Amino acid sequence: MTDATQLAARLDDAVRSGLPIPQLSLETALSLDEAYDVQRAGVDLRRRRGEQVTGVKLGFTSRAKAEQMGVSDVIVGVVTDAMEIVDGGIIDIARGVHPRVEPEVAFRLGESVDPTDPAIDLANAVTDVAPALEVIDSRYRDFRFSLADVVADNTSASAYVIGPWQSIDDARATDGLAARAVELAVDGVTGETGSTEAILGDPMAALPAIQRMAARHGHELPAGAVLLAGAATAALPLQAGTTFTATVAGLGAASLRVA
Numbered sequence: 001m002t003d004a005t006q007l008a009a010r011l012d013d014a015v016r017s018g019l020p021i022p023q024l025s026l027e028t029a030l031s032l033d034e035a036y037d038v039q040r041a042g043v044d045l046r047r048r049r050g051e052q053v054t055g056v057k058l059g060f061t062s063r064a065k066a067e068q069m070g071v072s073d074v075i076v077g078v079v080t081d082a083m084e085i086v087d088g089g090i091i092d093i094a095r096g097v098h099p100r101v102e103p104e105v106a107f108r109l110g111e112s113v114d115p116t117d118p119a120i121d122l123a124n125a126v127t128d129v130a131p132a133l134e135v136i137d138s139r140y141r142d143f144r145f146s147l148a149d150v151v152a153d154n155t156s157a158s159a160y161v162i163g164p165w166q167s168i169d170d171a172r173a174t175d176g177l178a179a180r181a182v183e184l185a186v187d188g189v190t191g192e193t194g195s196t197e198a199i200l201g202d203p204m205a206a207l208p209a210i211q212r213m214a215a216r217h218g219h220e221l222p223a224g225a226v227l228l229a230g231a232a233t234a235a236l237p238l239q240a241g242t243t244f245t246a247t248v249a250g251l252g253a254a255s256l257r258v259a
């Protein structure tokens with residue numbers, strides 16, 4: 001068993017037990033590339049359990065998020081069908097270690113893309129856009145980590161909800177996607193507010209970033225893949241018995257009930 005497989009198994013145990021582990025970087029010097037190897041080994045474990053990869057997510061695209069977590073580089077992670085919750089669906093709070101939720105913008109690919117092909121512009125393959133919620137749940141104690149730690153931990157990916165899809169062309173024709181108001185509400189009361197501008201200045205800017213990261217770290221971008229562009233505000237802790245709703249002006253809303 002390689003180190004990456006062993007480290008991935010420790011993170012996977014934390015996902016399944018709900019018990020946090022110490023940061024890997026406290027014991028093991030992990031380069032960023034090695035951290036992506038651990039992430040890949042963790043995704044392989046999920047695949048062997050029958051999970052199917054549904055897409056990729058970008059992290060730390062927002063300055064508020066980066067400041068909240070004390071980390072600054074953009075990172076990429078993988079989402080699977082086991083993480084998907086239908087819009088308005090229920091998440092069991094007992095499933096996580098210390099889950100938090102954040103409002104996002106999601107894209108969907110109409111065709112498969114080879115991210116390593118420099119002639120390809122990922123934006124041209126995107127057909128739809130939607131408001132989304134992402135549940136992040138660091139497997140590390142106190143939600144504290146280095147950049148390598150969080151990459152190894154599949155960028156804290158835990159669950160996601162996609163709101164109504166609409167055509168990217170229609171959405172962009174009316175004012176583009178930048179500078180749209182974003183709200184994260186808890187039981188209908190405003191919790192966090194922000195703007196899609198927080199996502200790299202414009203969520204469209206997440207696409208070349210995803211392409212570059214996917215090419216570098218070997219993530220696939222098949223037709224139908226969901227691309228989560230990153231959070232537009234700081235994250236809020238999930239609380240049992242509450243409903244979280246992310247609203248993106250002009251795109252609509254996505255919601256999640258916590259049981």
Ligand code: OOG
Nearest residue numbers: 059060065155156230231
């Ligand atoms: C890492 C994941 C951050 C985002 O949208 O910035 C992320 C974390 O904060 O645990 O998904």
